Amino acid sequence: MGALGNGTRGLAGGTDLVPLLRDGLVAADRLVDLRRVIPSGIDGTAIGAGTTLAELEADPQIPDALREACRLAASPQLRNMGTIGGNLLQATRCWYWRLNYPCRLHGGDVCHAREGQHREHAIFANDYCASAHPSDVAAALLALDATVETTRAAGPLAGLYRLPDDHDRNLVDLGADELITRIHYERPEQSVYLKAMDRKRWAFALVGVAAARYDDGVRLGLAGVAPIPWRLASLDDLEQATPLPGTAYKLELARALGRRAIAAVGG
């Protein structure tokens, strides 16, 4: 993600990267200001990767699910700074990882969260690393059937993400010098994003559910439930969840928000 080789990293709004650099979780001896090289702004259903969350929140053309996901993300200042490209590539908020515990995602051989504190963690795909992906925006874009265009290729948003394993601890499948340039979405008939948080504003999602209705049915995208943004074919798929003792409540949240979201889009 924005590594560019030779100790150089790409910096967009810097809201995620600057704290990580400062905490020594990411190393770089040179930074390239990506906002000067990647497109920004909204053109129909194409969104430049450098567009800020504040711009998306304010544009009435943007489907409700994405606008609301932006509106409920982070804080006003962070939305003025943070870009949609950077949001999709933000690092996990797992405190063990942020405090530099030698956990699996850092290349070690244990997941401290599984055995320890994991109230904010995952209910799907959580056997190797139980982190929960924090992006509201990615959940909305999954429901909106988004494709991601990079300097090398274009493909479905889901393909940007991967689950970590012993050979590769990355959660993102992007070349070292590959940049996201644009995101394209399919315009839905109706869409919505619902987010459960510990307080009413200014918190990461415990669970976020996006629903978008198209001709052929309702698409669902979830935040906060798996190490990567998670797509559900239907709410029945929640039966396949593998919650940890501390995350069982998230299954109930996902079920309730899922029902409400589907009802809200008339599905």
Next chain:
Amino acid sequence: MRLTVNGEQHELEAPFGRSLAEALRDDLGLTGTKVSCGEGHCGACTVLVDGAPHLSCITLVHTVDDRAVTTIEGLRDHPLVDAFVRCDALQCGFCTPGQIVSASALVEANPSPSSDEIRHAMAGNLCRCGTYPRIEEAIRTWRD
């Protein structure tokens, strides 16, 4: 590098990784901008960059060399300052510069914000002393 703050141009030497907050406070002596968490959570360090509230603690100074920065020192004569005093909208005052900077952008875009709009626009400015109701009152009545 060049830095434009409150309409004035400055030349300064800034090492790789220097934050805008450090440059403002330590290089330019503009200590009205406060740093509390230093990692993007509290809003104490809020300044305007091209008119929009940004967090100076996690903004690298080199990324704003061609943009206009406004700090609390540049808002000395803003009616919001009096409104905060009149409404007693502070206790320790540490969050106040950031609150006023965020509020100034809000009332610029929307001179008569509703309570809900105020809460939405001010959500990124935390106040440890819990003066939120009075901050809201100060913003609601800023022109009085």
